[in-house]
Amino acid sequence: MNFEYDTDTAQMRDMVVNFARRDLSGPCEWDAADFRRRWQLAGKQGLAGATIPGEYGGSGLGAVAAAAMMEALGEGCADTGFAFSLAAHLFAAVMPIADFGTEEQRHRWLPGLCSGDLVAAHAITEPEAGSDALSLQTRAVRHGNGYVLDGEKCFVTNAPAADIFVVQACTDPDAGYFGLTTFVVEAGTAGLSVGPPYPKVGLRGSPTADVHFDGCVVTEEQVLGRPGAGASVFSSSMAWERTCLFAVYLGAMRRVIDGTVAYVNEREQFGAAVGSFQAVSHRIVDMTLRLESARLMLFRAAWGLDRGDRDEVAPALAKLAVSEAAVQTGLDAVQLHGGLGVVDGPAETLLRDALPSRIFSGTNEIQRNNIARALGLGARRRPVRRA
Structure with missing residues (x-):
C-alpha cells in the first residue's frame, strides 16, 4: 500500500487548488454567463475531460488521479455546486461516450466536451422512476432508421446549460435489465425542451431542471453502445460517479x-x-x-x-x-x-x-x-x- 501521491499527481493537485481559488470561486448561485465563463476556464485547465484519452482532447487520468483532482477542486472552489456540475458532466455523461461510443461518436463529441466548449448532462431520473431505474417511462420507439423519444426527465444536472444530453430510455418494456437504451441527443433537437432551473436548498451553483421529449427524433448513430445496453452504460457511469465525484x-x-x-x-x-x-x-x-x-x-x-x-x-x-x-x-x-x-x-x-x-x-x-x-x-x- 502507498498512501502518497506520485510527483505528477501531487503537482497537479496543488495546481488545481490554486487555480480553483483564483478563477472558479464565483457566486454560489446559478448565473448562466458566469457559469459558462468559469466552465471554459476549467476546460482550458483540463478539468472537463480529465479522464478522457488524449487522442480525444482529454488528459487520460486514471480514477485515483481523477479523485485527487476532484478533491483539490472541492478544496479550492468555494462554489461546490459548480464543482459538482463539472464532476457530473465528466463522470456521468462524458465517460459513457468515451467508454461505449464508436470512434465516430468519440471524435464528434469528446473534443468539445473536454475543451470546455460544450456542457453535458445525464438524463435518467423521472417523476415515477428514481431509485427504481428499470421502471423508466420515457420510450424510444423504432421509426425508420432511428427512434422517436417521448417522456419526461427530472432533476437533470446541467440541463439549463447543456449542449449534449446522454439519455436513458426504454426500448423494450418487457426486457427488464436489457430493455434500456442510451442515446446522445444534442440541444436544439426538435422535440427536446428544458424547463426552468429548480430553486434548491443546496448546490445552488449547479443548474438543475426538467427535460421533456415530445416526438424527438434521433438516428441510429446517436445510440450509445448497442440497443438494450443502457443499464450497463448507466452502471459503468455510476461506478465513476460514486467514487470520483x-x-x-x-x-x-x-x-x-x-x-x-x-x-x-x-x-x-x-x-x-x-x-x-x-x-x-x-x-x-x-x-x-x-x-x-x-x-x-x-x-x-x-x-x-x-x-x-x-x-x-x-x-x-x-x-x-x-x-x-x-x-x-x-x-x-x-x-x-x-x-x-x-x-x-x-x-x-x-x-x-x-x-x-x-x-x-x-x-x-x-x-x-x-x-x-x-x-x-x-x-x-x-x-x-x-x-
Missing part, C-alpha cells in the same frame, strides 16, 4: 475544517480561545476522523476502479461514508461557529450542499440495500436437515 466533498470538508480550526483559535470566550475547550476540540477531532476515514474508503474504491475491479461494494461504501461525513461535518461546523454558523458563510453552505449528496447517485438507503445484497443478506437458504 464524491471526492469534491472531501475537498470541501477539508476547506471548512481548516477554516473552523482557524476560527476557534481566534474566537475568545471567558478569557480563552474556544478551541482550547475540550467540547470544541473533541468535536473538531471527530470531524477530522470522519473526513480521513471517508477519504481512505474513497481512494480504495478509486484504486479498484483503476484495476478494473467489478466490485460494486467499494463505490457504494465510499458514497455512503463521504455523504454522511459531509452532512455531519456541516452540522458540526455550524455549531462551532455559533451565531455566525447560521448566517451566510462556509459552514452553512457546506451543510446545504451536503444534504443532496445522500440522495443523488442512488440514495443512501439504496446503497445499503446493494451492500447488504452483496453480503448475502436476505438470501433464502435451504434449511439444514439433521440426522
Whole structure:
C-alpha cells in the first residue's frame, strides 16, 4: 500500500487548488454567463475531460488521479455546486461516450466536451422512476432508421446549460435489465425542451431542471453502445460517479475544517480561545476522523476502479461514508461557529450542499440495500436437515 501521491499527481493537485481559488470561486448561485465563463476556464485547465484519452482532447487520468483532482477542486472552489456540475458532466455523461461510443461518436463529441466548449448532462431520473431505474417511462420507439423519444426527465444536472444530453430510455418494456437504451441527443433537437432551473436548498451553483421529449427524433448513430445496453452504460457511469465525484466533498470538508480550526483559535470566550475547550476540540477531532476515514474508503474504491475491479461494494461504501461525513461535518461546523454558523458563510453552505449528496447517485438507503445484497443478506437458504 502507498498512501502518497506520485510527483505528477501531487503537482497537479496543488495546481488545481490554486487555480480553483483564483478563477472558479464565483457566486454560489446559478448565473448562466458566469457559469459558462468559469466552465471554459476549467476546460482550458483540463478539468472537463480529465479522464478522457488524449487522442480525444482529454488528459487520460486514471480514477485515483481523477479523485485527487476532484478533491483539490472541492478544496479550492468555494462554489461546490459548480464543482459538482463539472464532476457530473465528466463522470456521468462524458465517460459513457468515451467508454461505449464508436470512434465516430468519440471524435464528434469528446473534443468539445473536454475543451470546455460544450456542457453535458445525464438524463435518467423521472417523476415515477428514481431509485427504481428499470421502471423508466420515457420510450424510444423504432421509426425508420432511428427512434422517436417521448417522456419526461427530472432533476437533470446541467440541463439549463447543456449542449449534449446522454439519455436513458426504454426500448423494450418487457426486457427488464436489457430493455434500456442510451442515446446522445444534442440541444436544439426538435422535440427536446428544458424547463426552468429548480430553486434548491443546496448546490445552488449547479443548474438543475426538467427535460421533456415530445416526438424527438434521433438516428441510429446517436445510440450509445448497442440497443438494450443502457443499464450497463448507466452502471459503468455510476461506478465513476460514486467514487470520483464524491471526492469534491472531501475537498470541501477539508476547506471548512481548516477554516473552523482557524476560527476557534481566534474566537475568545471567558478569557480563552474556544478551541482550547475540550467540547470544541473533541468535536473538531471527530470531524477530522470522519473526513480521513471517508477519504481512505474513497481512494480504495478509486484504486479498484483503476484495476478494473467489478466490485460494486467499494463505490457504494465510499458514497455512503463521504455523504454522511459531509452532512455531519456541516452540522458540526455550524455549531462551532455559533451565531455566525447560521448566517451566510462556509459552514452553512457546506451543510446545504451536503444534504443532496445522500440522495443523488442512488440514495443512501439504496446503497445499503446493494451492500447488504452483496453480503448475502436476505438470501433464502435451504434449511439444514439433521440426522
